[in-house]
Amino acid sequence: MRKKNILNAPFVAEMKKTAANMYRLGWDERNGGNISYMLDEKAVGEYLDLKKVLRVIPLMGVNAANFDIAPLIGKIFIVTGTGKYFKNVEDDPAVNLGVVRIVKDGVELLWGFADGGRPTSELPTHLMSHMARLGVDTLNRVVIHSHPTHTLAMNYVHELDEKKFTHTLWEMCTECIAVFPDGVGILPWMLCGTDSIGKATAEKMKEFRLVVWAMHGIYGAGRTMDEAFGLIETVEKAAQIYMLTAHLPRINTIKDEQMIELAELFKCDYRADFLDLKG
Ligand code: 13P
Ligand code: ZN
Numbered sequence: 001m002r003k004k005n006i007l008n009a010p011f012v013a014e015m016k017k018t019a020a021n022m023y024r025l026g027w028d029e030r031n032g033g034n035i036s037y038m039l040d041e042k043a044v045g046e047y048l049d050l051k052k053v054l055r056v057i058p059l060m061g062v063n064a065a066n067f068d069i070a071p072l073i074g075k076i077f078i079v080t081g082t083g084k085y086f087k088n089v090e091d092d093p094a095v096n097l098g099v100v101r102i103v104k105d106g107v108e109l110l111w112g113f114a115d116g117g118r119p120t121s122e123l124p125t126h127l128m129s130h131m132a133r134l135g136v137d138t139l140n141r142v143v144i145h146s147h148p149t150h151t152l153a154m155n156y157v158h159e160l161d162e163k164k165f166t167h168t169l170w171e172m173c174t175e176c177i178a179v180f181p182d183g184v185g186i187l188p189w190m191l192c193g194t195d196s197i198g199k200a201t202a203e204k205m206k207e208f209r210l211v212v213w214a215m216h217g218i219y220g221a222g223r224t225m226d227e228a229f230g231l232i233e234t235v236e237k238a239a240q241i242y243m244l245t246a247h248l249p250r251i252n253t254i255k256d257e258q259m260i261e262l263a264e265l266f267k268c269d270y271r272a273d274f275l276d277l278k279g
Contacts, residue, residue, distance in 0.1 A: 006047040006111055011039055011078055012093055014225045018144070019080065019089035019096075021229070027148040027236070028086040033217070034120035036079045037225065038130060038141045044076050044099060048110050057118050058106040067124060067195050071131050072102045076110070079126070081117040102127070120145075121193040125219070128195075128202035129211075133221045136206060140221055142228040147217040150240035151232075155215050157246060162186050163274045165212070170259055170274075172238035177259045179234040181270035185211040192216060210235060 006012060018035060022028040044050065059067075077100055080089065084096040098112035098119055107119060120126065126143045133140035158165060166183035170176045185204035190197045190213070201219060204211040210231050211219040218235065222228035256275045263270040 003049065004047050006099075007093065009043075009047050011037060011043070012097065015078055015080070015097055016090045016093055018225050018229055019086045022144075022146055023086040023089075025148070025233075025236075027146045027232075029147065031083045031085055033086055033144070033146040034080045034082075034122045034126065035145075036077050036120070036123070036126040036130065036143050039076045039078055039099070041076055044110070048099065050076075050101075050110065053101075053108040053110065055109040055113075056103070056106055057100070057109055059124055067128070067198070069102060069104065069127060071134070072127055073104060074101065076101045077126075078112075079119045079123065081113050081119060082121045084117065122198075124193075124195050125198035125201050128198040129205045129219060129221055132202040132205035133209070137223065139223045141223055142225050143219065143221045144225075144228045144232060145217060145219050146232055148232060148236040148239070150243045151212065151218055151236050152215070153243050154239040155212065158242070160186050160188070160212075160214050166271065166274045168242060169235060169238040171254050172241040173234070174254060174258075174262060176234060176238050177263050177270055178266040178268050180210055180231055181263055181268035182208055183210075183271045183274050184208060184235060187211060187213050189214045189216065 015035060015037065022033055027033065041050065079098055079100060081096050081098060089096040094112055094114045095117065099110045100107035100119055101110060122145055129143045130140065158168060162183060162185055165186060169184065185208035187197070187200050187204060190200060192213070201211050205221060209221045213219070218232055220228045220232040222231060259275065
């Protein structure tokens with residue numbers, strides 16, 4: 001059967017739209033940030049001959065012996081490329097994006113990276129995060145890494161304690177506790193692009209859909225692009241309000257009891273241990 005044009009595939013459209021939004025929001029300067037989206041093999045088969053491998057690319061920055069990729073072998077992802085500018089994804093997806101299938105120690109390129117490029121240097125962290133989230137939620141499909149401005153700014157002036165950081169964010173917008181009731185995990189500054197940061201991120205991902213990389217950025221995971229994007233977007237909005245007000249006297253705040261009321265109304269399984277800071 002004749003294959004459809006992959007440039008018209010909905011998953012390519014979602015990647016283009018998300019990268020463009022992230023760039024225009026100022027979260028992803030230059031090549032900052034990366035996206036990985038696990039695809040349905042049948043859906044990809046409508047566009048690509050799945051037997052046609054363009055290149056085999058070894059995983060970057062990873063000691064394969066330390067990283068068990070087995071649960072993902074055969075899975076297909078669309079991912080952003082290393083060094084690729086988010087601002088360019090929309091106009092040239094075939095160069096800036098790639099569709100890859102996971103094999104032992106690397107990936108098979110099925111489409112994209114047309115200039116000889118390769119997947120994001122953070123692919124190990126993405127893959128480990130996918131495995132961690134799939135262990136919690138079999139419907140998880142998307143992992144996004146980004147450098148959102150106010151979230152990053154907040155890293156420099158707020159204690160990097162998961163409970164305190166989450167609580168402050170929850171206080172900044174009424175609906176924060178309903179959007180990320182599971183809170184925000186935090187890793188200390190670590191060298192990016194390595195399997196160690198991947199493992200540490202994945203460990204946090206068992207508990208949180210959002211993980212801050214101190215003084216670097218944030219990871220968000222979800223069943224859909226909207227969910228992963230929306231989580232980061234909501235943290236960033238709360239962080240922006242924090243940064244707009246942190247230097248001013250605080251006269252009003254959202255109280256813990258009010259957060260509980262909202263979380264209960266929305267039937268959210270919230271981290272009650274992240275409330276009652278004085279308790
Ligand atoms: P890549 O260009 O390899 O995706 O890296 C960007 C980034 O944000 C590293 O953390
Ligand atoms: Zn980064």
